[in-house]
Amino acid sequence: MHSFTLRRQLLLAGLLGCTLLLGACDRNAPPSFHGNDVTGATFGKDFRLLDPDGKERTLADFRGKVVAVFFGYTQCPDVCPTALARAVEVKRLLGKEDAERLQIVFITVDPERDTPEVLKAYTAAFDPTFLGLYGSPERTAETAKSFAAMYRKVPTGSSYSMDHTASSYIYDPQGRLRLQLPHALGAHEYAADIRTLLKSR
Numbered sequence: 260m261h262s263f264t265l266r267r268q269l270l271l272a273g274l275l276g277c278t279l280l281l282g283a284c285d286r287n288a289p290p291s292f293h294g295n296d297v298t299g300a301t302f303g304k305d306f307r308l309l310d311p312d313g314k315e316r317t318l319a320d321f322r323g324k325v326v327a328v329f330f331g332y333t334q335c336p337d338v339c340p341t342a343l344a345r346a347v348e349v350k351r352l353l354g355k356e357d358a359e360r361l362q363i364v365f366i367t368v369d370p371e372r373d374t375p376e377v378l379k380a381y382t383a384a385f386d387p388t389f390l391g392l393y394g395s396p397e398r399t400a401e402t403a404k405s406f407a408a409m410y411r412k413v414p415t416g417s418s419y420s421m422d423h424t425a426s427s428y429i430y431d432p433q434g435r436l437r438l439q440l441p442h443a444l445g446a447h448e449y450a451a452d453i454r455t456l457l458k459s460r
Contacts, residue, residue: 290455293448294429294440302407303328303428303436308366308392311379316392318434321362325456326430327440330408332369332421333381338442339365342427343385345446350386352450357457360432363389368410368423370399431456 297303305318306328318326327346331339343365350358365382367373370393373381378391394402403410403424410423425442429452437459438452 290459292438292452292455293444294438294452296437297439298435298437300436302405304405306366306392306402306405308394308398308402309375310390310392311375313375316364316390318430321364321430322434323432324360324362325432325453326362326364326434327453328364328366328406328428328430330366330368330403330406330410330423332367332423333373333377334369335421335423338423338425340385342425342442343382343389345449346389347386348446349450349453352446353454357454360457361453365389365391366399366402367391367393368399368403369421370394370396429453429456431459 307315307317310316329339329342329346331342333339343363346363350361353361363382363386365378367378373391373393375393378393382389382391393399406424406428408424410421413420413422427440427442427449428436429438429440431437437456440449440452
């Protein structure tokens with residue numbers, strides 16, 4: 260009888276240990292994302308560009324927030340307005356408190372036409388907290404290259420359009436690049452991934 264009881268106690272103790280171990284593993288497991296997890300990537304380390312008021316900006320300015328960086332241009336016919344409209348919806352889905360900890364950064368790949376005044380008016384039309392950044396053509400090229408982002412001028416009659424990378428680069432509140440979110444993802448998936456990063460350490 261005593262032997263049976265001892266065996267039963269040992270079995271229960273073993274099951275409890277496994278349960279606790281699995282729980283610990285779950286807590287230490289990496290978070291699951293809808294977008295591409297690029298944690299530890301060697302690209303997109305930082306940027307050094309000007310805001311419409313002429314102030315130089317870097318990632319360090321937004322420490323404590325999730326930062327979403329997107330390359331585009333103000334005369335973009337579809338991808339850019341869609342991306343910024345989605346960002347407005349993402350903020351709504353996050354709720355006021357979490358939305359205040361999200362910074363949208365729009366880097367123009369067309370500094371020739373996107374003057375500071377144009378850039379400021381464009382981003383403000385979506386949300387006054389969205390920040391447009393620009394640099395010289397040389398600095399723009401350097402920045403895009405450091406993000407492994409692509410853009411090129413495409414002649415269209417007497418003017419031109421810009422082909423460019425459409426994904427977003429997402430940084431956690433510690434300033435680490437964590438995600439590359441494809442343009443095809445919807446607002447709910449974006450919001451879910453950003454909420455996960457806001458809770459991360």
